[in-house]
Amino acid sequence: MRIWYAKDYNKMSKMAAAIVASQVTLKPSSVLAFITGSTPIGTYKELIRKYEEEEVDFSSAKVMNIDEYVGLSKTSDQSYSYFMYHNLYKYINVFEENTLMFRGENLELDKECQRMEANLKRFGTIDLHLLGIGRNGHVAFNEPSDSFSKGIRHVELSNETIEDNSRFFDTRSDVPKRAYTFGIRTIMSAKRILLLASGEAKQEILYKALFGPITPAVPASVLQLHPDVDVIADEKALKEVIQRMPEEIVNLRR
Numbered sequence: 001m002r003i004w005y006a007k008d009y010n011k012m013s014k015m016a017a018a019i020v021a022s023q024v025t026l027k028p029s030s031v032l033a034f035i036t037g038s039t040p041i042g043t044y045k046e047l048i049r050k051y052e053e054e055e056v057d058f059s060s061a062k063v064m065n066i067d068e069y070v071g072l073s074k075t076s077d078q079s080y081s082y083f084m085y086h087n088l089y090k091y092i093n094v095f096e097e098n099t100l101m102f103r104g105e106n107l108e109l110d111k112e113c114q115r116m117e118a119n120l121k122r123f124g125t126i127d128l129h130l131l132g133i134g135r136n137g138h139v140a141f142n143e144p145s146d147s148f149s150k151g152i153r154h155v156e157l158s159n160e161t162i163e164d165n166s167r168f169f170d171t172r173s174d175v176p177k178r179a180y181t182f183g184i185r186t187i188m189s190a191k192r193i194l195l196l197a198s199g200e201a202k203q204e205i206l207y208k209a210l211f212g213p214i215t216p217a218v219p220a221s222v223l224q225l226h227p228d229v230d231v232i233a234d235e236k237a238l239k240e241v242i243q244r245m246p247e248e249i250v251n252l253r254r
């Protein structure tokens with residue numbers, strides 16, 4: 001695991017976009033797993049800029065969303081399909097047939113998971129998997145639990161996640177209670193993982209995830225077992241890591 005220090009959100013976004021763009025340049029047919037939330041928005045803006053300036057070409061890349069609210073279709077402005085389309089896909093040259101998203105409106109939950117598993121198999125191994133981290137250590141929608149989850153599944157969201165994500169909805173009761181998500185095994189099967197974290201609210205959980213015990217109670221802690229993880233975090237998110245494990249940050253002193 002490599003932990004990279006970024007002075008602020010802007011720098012974090014630029015560093016992350018540089019990794020995604022190099023992945024696609026080195027392997028144009030890369031399979032990429034993308035995330036939603038506030039954290040990756042700057043990364044996507046930077047990727048759009050790179051595309052517009054012809055620094056990167058996504059025409060052979062395959063892209064996918066790793067989670068989605070159950071009950072929201074791609075036309076709902078709170079769905080993750082909508083988010084990915086309006087924050088990234090519509091501005092770059094990814095093709096529809098190379099884009100994989102959950103159908104949030106499909107209420108046949110098991111069937112939707114099976115459909116996504118089959119499509120993921122067709123897309124092939126994920127070359128680069130982006131990840132954010134929730135305040136309770138969740139990754140995608142894998143909430144703290146008693147065991148690490150396996151493949152693609154549907155889950156009940158925790159109160160903490162509903163609370164955190166309610167900032168994107170008119171009222172808390174509008175937040176769906178269930179979601180589709182890649183499981184921990186799906187995420188861990190990616191060749192390379194890029195974890196992003198920004199802001200003070202993430203400082204405690206980031207330290208726990210990177211240096212605490214590996215436990216399903218902190219789902220992100222499983223990343224300690226993956227052979228190829230880059231963590232890019234801004235100074236605020238890294239606060240506790242800087243205090244307790246400064247020597248573990250690759251570029252802190254540079």
Ligand SMILES: N[C@@H]1[C@@H](O)[C@H](O)[C@@H](COP(=O)(O)O)O[C@@H]1O
Pocket residue numbers: 035036037038039040067131132133134139140141161165
């Ligand atoms: N399902 C998403 C996660 O994939 C995301 O990483 C997390 C953090 O979001 P943010 O970047 O807004 O802090 O929130 C949501 O619950």
